[in-house]
Amino acid sequence: MSAVVDLQIHNDKIVCAQHKNEVCSECNQSFVEINDMTRHLKSNNGQVPAPGAVLPLRTQQITKMREDGNVHFRAQRHQEAIAAYTNAINVAFDRPLWEPTGPARKELAVLLCNRSAAYIARKEWVDALVDAEGVIELEHTWSKGHFRLGRALFGLERMAEGIEALKLGLMCDPDSAEIQKALKEAEATLTAGDE
Known part of the structure; x- marks a missing residue:
């Protein structure tokens, strides 16, 4: 069973609320992939291209x-x-x-x-x-x-x-x-x- 981690947005990134880390060893969580996806979606004006699309x-x-x-x-x-x-x-x-x-x-x-x-x-x-x-x-x-x-x-x-x-x-x-x-x-x- 996974633990519930409080999230917070800090410097345009999702981090654990308690430690303010994108990768938190204490909470055993990483938000790198979701932050990468968010960054790419922002750069693409929130539009997800069709599967297999190359920019x-x-x-x-x-x-x-x-x-x-x-x-x-x-x-x-x-x-x-x-x-x-x-x-x-x-x-x-x-x-x-x-x-x-x-x-x-x-x-x-x-x-x-x-x-x-x-x-x-x-x-x-x-x-x-x-x-x-x-x-x-x-x-x-x-x-x-x-x-x-x-x-x-x-x-x-x-x-x-x-x-x-x-x-x-x-x-x-x-x-x-x-x-x-x-x-x-x-x-x-x-x-x-x-x-």
């Missing part, structure tokens, strides 16, 4: 930021690329709860993969690893995520784990020339180190 303006914003990141990446302005991808990721994470999750997962996977590549270019291996793991969590069978993970692991001098990541990537896409090349190079490096 086109948000998609356009994310696409523009991703494209800006790609331009920076190609120009080797990797820090600017990271900033653009991060902004796009933040907007993508803030999609309303009623939007379908499938397209959002793919969108986030691409953004994280791109940011991972920018981190790799800057030799920021841990950040590249975290993003690559996020890609794999979102899109298990996308070989690009496994490729990024392998590259990040090589940067961290975890060669055997990197090779395993590339092998998983090849299982997802046996024709990937990019992964095949990286795997050959890594295995040659590992063999040379054993001699």
Whole structure:
């Protein structure tokens, strides 16, 4: 049986009346989801879109930021690329709860993969690893995520784990020339180190 908790609105958020917390460990309650839903409804003038509707303006914003990141990446302005991808990721994470999750997962996977590549270019291996793991969590069978993970692991001098990541990537896409090349190079490096 759940306990009854007195609610209060404080700074436009629902909180427990007793402790004034949106997430209250003492009352064992979280009002984050209802506050998110309220915020999204307010931004949409209280209109709930049809099931599966995607807000086109948000998609356009994310696409523009991703494209800006790609331009920076190609120009080797990797820090600017990271900033653009991060902004796009933040907007993508803030999609309303009623939007379908499938397209959002793919969108986030691409953004994280791109940011991972920018981190790799800057030799920021841990950040590249975290993003690559996020890609794999979102899109298990996308070989690009496994490729990024392998590259990040090589940067961290975890060669055997990197090779395993590339092998998983090849299982997802046996024709990937990019992964095949990286795997050959890594295995040659590992063999040379054993001699």
